[in-house]
Each structure stands twice: as structure tokens, then as C-alpha cells.
Amino acid sequence: MEYYAIVNLCDAILSRRESKLSGFCFKIEATNKTMCYKYGLCGEKLSRYHDNILVFRDENISRGKEWYSQFENAFVLAYTKYNSPSSHIENKTSIQSPKIVTNNVTEPNVNPNSSESITIKETSSSSDIEDIVDVDTLLDKKSTSHYVLAQNSLKEFFDASEEGKSIIWDLLKQLRPGMDLGRISFPSHILEPRSFLVKTTDYFAHIQYFKPISEEPDPGLRMLGLVKWLLSGFYLMPTGIKKPYNPILNETFRTMWKHEDGSRSYLLGEQVSHRPTISAFYATNRQQGWMGNGYIDFTTKFNGLSASIILGGKIDIYLLNFNEHYTMTFPEALASGFFVGPMLMEIAGKSVFECKETGYKAEVIFNVKGTFSSDKYQTVDAKITKNGEEVYKIWGNYYKELFYCGRDKVKKSLLKIDEIRGKNVPRYTIDMNQQGEWESDRLWKNVTDAIYKGDQITATEEKCKNEEKQKNMENEYLSTGTVHIPKYFVKDSFLGWKYIDFNNSKFNPDKELGDYEDNYHIKTLLKEQNECVDDGNQIKEELLTSSIETNNKPIITNKESNQLIELKNELETLRNQLQCSINSIQSSTLQQIHKQIEPLQRRLLVVILMNLVLISMLIYLLLQ
Structure with a gap:
């Protein structure tokens, strides 16, 4: 994949960056709120990031130094041509903003305490360059789970x-x-x-x-x-x-x-x-x-x-x-x-x-060891059907090897256990x-x-x-007189027990960077505004995004979206509490009925025993 970004060099500084990884590393840091523009040279929409650092690396030290020197020249030119050029550059980004072309760089071990890093990838065509986000680092920084x-x-x-x-x-x-x-x-x-x-x-x-x-x-x-x-x-x-x-x-x-x-x-x-x-x-x-x-x-x-x-x-x-x-x-x-x-x-x-x-x-049938034979020990027999018609047959030992065949009846290996041990x-x-x-x-x-x-x-x-x-x-x-209320699952008539942040929506790589876990909640890191939103809600991320270049107000603010999410969670909790209360009432009612029936059972038992004694005496007298 190829990336490009437009950076205002007059709102940034260039410096060497120390790293434990091999090669030559340096960085560009923003001096103001942002240094990456939202729109490209032809008006196309680019990814927007709230982080203020770009990290560059080349495993070849000499090539990395040459690369760094080219950036130095670009910075010198920017400051020489524009004495105080911040607003001037911003007004002319569509024609004069410098482009950044870099080598393929990956830095998985960026210090989590540093700013979120962005790496840039070299392309064969300087007109088709895009940003690469160090997603792994961003996800780690968003989560409090270590x-x-x-x-x-x-x-x-x-x-x-x-x-x-x-x-x-x-x-x-x-x-x-x-x-x-x-x-x-x-x-x-x-x-x-x-x-x-x-x-x-x-x-x-x-x-x-x-x-x-x-x-x-x-x-x-x-x-x-x-x-x-x-x-x-x-x-x-x-x-x-x-x-x-x-x-x-x-x-x-x-x-x-x-x-x-x-x-x-x-x-x-x-x-x-x-x-x-x-x-x-x-x-x-x-x-x-x-x-x-x-x-x-x-x-x-x-x-x-x-x-x-x-x-x-x-x-x-x-x-x-x-x-x-x-x-x-x-x-x-x-x-x-x-x-x-x-x-x-x-x-x-x-x-x-x-x-x-x-x-x-x-249907997978698990065979057990017989009384006098162990031929079936640790084996399975299974079949796959479509609308009742058999399509595949599966058999074998799940400690050794499993086989299958289709309609052609040709035996094929499905799984060799020795080949997956430790992998x-x-x-x-x-x-x-x-x-x-x-x-x-x-x-x-x-x-x-x-x-x-x-x-x-x-x-x-x-x-x-x-x-x-x-x-x-x-x-x-x-x-x-209370009942336990689970923290992360609620009773559900269809699923049995449903995770509170349940999300079965298809992943959208154009808008989402990835999911991460934070204190038992699975959340999504969005690409557009780089903010975490609960997976369970259906709020569109476009409504949460405002433009850098305009003063357009979002339809729904972050605060309002958080309030909606909190309201949703409160409703889920109330529903769960209501269900637990109903179960508690049913349980207590059954216990009361049991307590009322128990004395009657005892009396009935006494009556039955007395009748047995009387019958025994009657039989004895008749025999006499």
C-alpha cells in the first residue's frame, strides 16, 4: 500500500531520534497543533491525525543520513523563502506545500510514552504517496490494559x-x-x-x-x-x-x-x-x-x-x-x-x-474407549450436509491425524497434529x-x-x-434479598448471555484502524479522528469529525455521543436488574411454597405409617 501526506515544514522542527533498532532514525515534530493537512494536491481527502510527530527510519545508515540531509535542505528552503510563513503556506497548500517521500519504514517498538508515530513509505511514483500509521503503537496507547x-x-x-x-x-x-x-x-x-x-x-x-x-x-x-x-x-x-x-x-x-x-x-x-x-x-x-x-x-x-x-x-x-x-x-x-x-x-x-x-x-461424533477394545479411543466420525444431503465426511484420531473426503470419495488429510504442535x-x-x-x-x-x-x-x-x-x-x-448482576454480560433471549459491547459489524478499513481492549471493553480506534468509540454503538464517525480548515460545527459533539453511550449502558443495566429481580421473586415464591408444603408432607407420612401399622395388626388378628 502507498501513502502520502502534506506537511507544513514552517510549523515543524527536524531532529535526530535515538532508537534501539538498527539503522538511522529521525523525526519531524509539530510546533503548533497540526502539521499535516486534511486535503491533498488535487483536493482529495487525506487521513487526519491528532498526533504531532512523524518518525522515519532506514536500516542503511548512509542512505538514512542522505535522506535526513534532503529534509534539512527542505527546511532551510522553507524558512528562507518564507520568513514568517505559517499562514502563507496554509493558503497555498494546494500548489506549494512540500511533499515527503520516504523509504519503507516499520517501527513496532516505539516508546509508548512518546507521541503517536506515523511512518511514511517510499513509492515509485511521487504523486501517489500516503500516510502509514503505526497502528500497533496507537492501539497500545489508547488502552490502559498492559x-x-x-x-x-x-x-x-x-x-x-x-x-x-x-x-x-x-x-x-x-x-x-x-x-x-x-x-x-x-x-x-x-x-x-x-x-x-x-x-x-x-x-x-x-x-x-x-x-x-x-x-x-x-x-x-x-x-x-x-x-x-x-x-x-x-x-x-x-x-x-x-x-x-x-x-x-x-x-x-x-x-x-x-x-x-x-x-x-x-x-x-x-x-x-x-x-x-x-x-x-x-x-x-x-x-x-x-x-x-x-x-x-x-x-x-x-x-x-x-x-x-x-x-x-x-x-x-x-x-x-x-x-x-x-x-x-x-x-x-x-x-x-x-x-x-x-x-x-x-x-x-x-x-x-x-x-x-x-x-x-x-455433526461431529466423539467416540469413547470400549470396555474390551480401544480402537475408537480418541477418534471422531463427522459429516457435513447441505439441506440434508451429505457433502463431506470426516474421520480420524484428534491426537494424530484427521481425514476427509467429498462427493468424489477421495481420501485427503485435514489435519496432522504433529505438524501443529507448538505452532x-x-x-x-x-x-x-x-x-x-x-x-x-x-x-x-x-x-x-x-x-x-x-x-x-x-x-x-x-x-x-x-x-x-x-x-x-x-x-x-x-x-x-439481592442477586448478583454480571459486569460485562447481560441475559439475552437469543444468545443466552450477550457481551455488553457486542459488535458483529463488518470491519471498515477506510474508517477504522483496529479494535483494542480497555478494562474489559472492546473499543474501536477510528482512522478519521483517531478517537475511541464503543463498538456497540451505531454513531457514525462522520458526525464526530470537524474540519481543520473550516469552522463547521459537528452535528453531534463528542460530549453528546458519550452521553448517548452512557444512556445506552444505563438502560442495559436497568434491564439486567429487572430480569434479576424477576428471577429473585420467582425463587422466593418457590421457597415459600416449599415451606408450606413441607409440613403437609410430614403429616401425610405420619398418616401413611399409622395406616401401615393398623393394616399389619389387622392381618395379624386375621391370621390368629
Whole structure:
């Protein structure tokens, strides 16, 4: 891409710039409010920036110095020809303003405390030059969230079968057929050292597959790509029985991936309910053309010989370039081998994708290990249909290799696990020092540290502290007659739980620079006025922009737009509070009915027992 800008050199200064990167670097800084004009030589509209610095770099030092010398000559000419030329230059920008032609420059590590940088790219034609904005730096400066590279420090734990005895006895003391496992306390040595909120990142372990899906013109191959994405992360699951921490109410999590194309993917999660256990999450990369909103209703059941982990809920995936909406349900997990054979955790049940816009549907069946055979262990059988007619068939082992065939029945490789191990997009998390009290990593830090050290006693004690915090919160709600109101998700009749800044609009590269996360809110940095606007609102950025050269007033001011956004958020909060109040009233009504029925049940039981005694006496007398 080629860029150009028109700069008033009389309102700027030229100076060397020190940098840790190789090559020769210098900068042009504005002495007044602006030095870049909004309109080009032929009256065309250029990008407008509020920053006051242009950064230039050339990896070749001698060429960079020559380049710098040319700028010095231009500055000398400007000040020599125009003694006090600011207004004179402004009136003649269409014919006399100097143009800037530079080499291809990229500086990803600009000091975040410096002004927002703009780099310029050399072109073969001096009449077609455009501005390049260091988007990565601008997004970082707009956000108050400090992301650092995530540490993949999950250790290799002991095989579950080696600790099977202690696990069994700890569980048998508490288990009853059909009971909810969320109501019992698990021994710390079978815990996976992360919260279930964090574990949702496993679904996005190979998030790079979404870009080719969003660019694929064939709807059938798009569905095939989604199945490939789903199956690409299950090899990360521990083969032994490892249970993540049960998230506590109010717990939150956020993470980010940086892609090679310069875009960013974000994942935000919140524990919106404790009973039932519901985790809501939102993932997005509109620049690549996709986003998703989902929730997981996590329940576990003990079935005597095994335990089922049921993942209710769904995820709604939007492919923005095609205006398509996909729904996906989650498979189950099965923990088996409590009494016979090694203790194993495996994926079971089925997952279903469906897109009403295209008529495509995918059903993925997860096979489990048989009683006397392990041929089906860690394998899947899936099919993709269009309006009921089979289009693709998929099969294979999601720890080794997966295959597919179309109508031609030719077997092809879909995914080789050995080729994708370790080839993940770099993931970033919030610096531990900046995390809030309820963020997952900080909330469970003491438990995680103790597990890594092999200190089961400390891990159990710290885990109990968080569980006690959960109980105190529930008791407070019960005593005050209030209910918990999530911060970042609201109940929705269509999506289940909807992110408050939900945005499924197509990314507009002509007006938008990119999305960024700021304190759990996904916002958009606009290209025209370089201001952040909440993704959820539909206010047009043209209404927020005023011209440099004219005194035209905007139709809607920034203050008014912020008031509209605040009003929208207040209405969402009121709606959520109303829904929670209705649920609270329904719950209290059921409790009152239960209290009234309970004495009647006791009386009825006494009457039945007395009748049984009388019948027994009557039978005895008859026999005599």
C-alpha cells in the first residue's frame, strides 16, 4: 500500500531520534497543533491525525543520513523563502506545500510514552504517496490494559492411575449417584492448575485458522474449516483425570493474540452464575472477519462407574465478510476407570455446527474407549450436509491425524497434529501486577503456586479460602434479598448471555484502524479522528469529525455521543436488574411454597405409617 501526506515544514522542527533498532532514525515534530493537512494536491481527502510527530527510519545508515540531509535542505528552503510563513503556506497548500517521500519504514517498538508515530513509505511514483500509521503503537496507547506474553507453564502432572486409590477414597466419601460434582470438594492433587474460565482458551489454541475460514469463498469449505478448528485443540487435554478450578461468581479473565497480519484477537470471560455454573465469553477479530459470543453451562454427574462433564450452552460465530451466523454446541467429557482399568478423561457425545444462511450443518461424533477394545479411543466420525444431503465426511484420531473426503470419495488429510504442535499464535495476558482482585490468574495464584510446588496441604487451604469467599457472597445476597448482576454480560433471549459491547459489524478499513481492549471493553480506534468509540454503538464517525480548515460545527459533539453511550449502558443495566429481580421473586415464591408444603408432607407420612401399622395388626388378628 502507498501513502502520502502534506506537511507544513514552517510549523515543524527536524531532529535526530535515538532508537534501539538498527539503522538511522529521525523525526519531524509539530510546533503548533497540526502539521499535516486534511486535503491533498488535487483536493482529495487525506487521513487526519491528532498526533504531532512523524518518525522515519532506514536500516542503511548512509542512505538514512542522505535522506535526513534532503529534509534539512527542505527546511532551510522553507524558512528562507518564507520568513514568517505559517499562514502563507496554509493558503497555498494546494500548489506549494512540500511533499515527503520516504523509504519503507516499520517501527513496532516505539516508546509508548512518546507521541503517536506515523511512518511514511517510499513509492515509485511521487504523486501517489500516503500516510502509514503505526497502528500497533496507537492501539497500545489508547488502552490502559498492559498485556505481557503468556507463560505456558502447565507442567506434566502425575498419571492419574498412579494416584487412583487416594482419588477414589476421597471421592467415595462424598459421592452419591446422580449428585452434582460441583457440590463436593476435590482433592487438590487432581486439580488442573487453572480456572475453567482460562481453560476456554484451549478452544482457541489454533486461532490462526479463523483467518482462512473468513477468506474462503466456498461455504462448504468454510464449514469444513470450522470443524478443523474445533478438532485442532483437543490434543492439549490431559489424558489423566485433571479438573480445573470451579470459577467463582464475579471471576473474570481476558487474553489477547497478536497475528502476523498485524491484527489482534481478544477473548474475554466472566463467571455470570454459580448455580447453575455458567461461564460467558466473547472472542473477536473483526479485522480478520470473525467474532463469537458464547456461554458454557458446566455441570457434572457421577454415574457410578464414571463421571460425565456436561457442557451445555453454545457459541454463536459470525463470519462478517459473508454475513453468516453459525451456532456450535459443545461436546461432553467422560472420566472413566474409577474401579476398572486406568483412570482416563476423554471427549464424548457430539458437537453440532449449523448455518441457516447457507443451509450447511456439521455433526461431529466423539467416540469413547470400549470396555474390551480401544480402537475408537480418541477418534471422531463427522459429516457435513447441505439441506440434508451429505457433502463431506470426516474421520480420524484428534491426537494424530484427521481425514476427509467429498462427493468424489477421495481420501485427503485435514489435519496432522504433529505438524501443529507448538505452532500457536503468541498469546498475551494482563500483567499480574495490573490484574484486579477477581481476575482468574490473580484469584487462584496461591493455589496454582502450591500445586506446582507439590504442596497439597497449602493448595487445599488456599482453595478453601476462595470457596469460602464464594459462600460469603451467596449468604450476603440471600440475607439482603439481592442477586448478583454480571459486569460485562447481560441475559439475552437469543444468545443466552450477550457481551455488553457486542459488535458483529463488518470491519471498515477506510474508517477504522483496529479494535483494542480497555478494562474489559472492546473499543474501536477510528482512522478519521483517531478517537475511541464503543463498538456497540451505531454513531457514525462522520458526525464526530470537524474540519481543520473550516469552522463547521459537528452535528453531534463528542460530549453528546458519550452521553448517548452512557444512556445506552444505563438502560442495559436497568434491564439486567429487572430480569434479576424477576428471577429473585420467582425463587422466593418457590421457597415459600416449599415451606408450606413441607409440613403437609410430614403429616401425610405420619398418616401413611399409622395406616401401615393398623393394616399389619389387622392381618395379624386375621391370621390368629
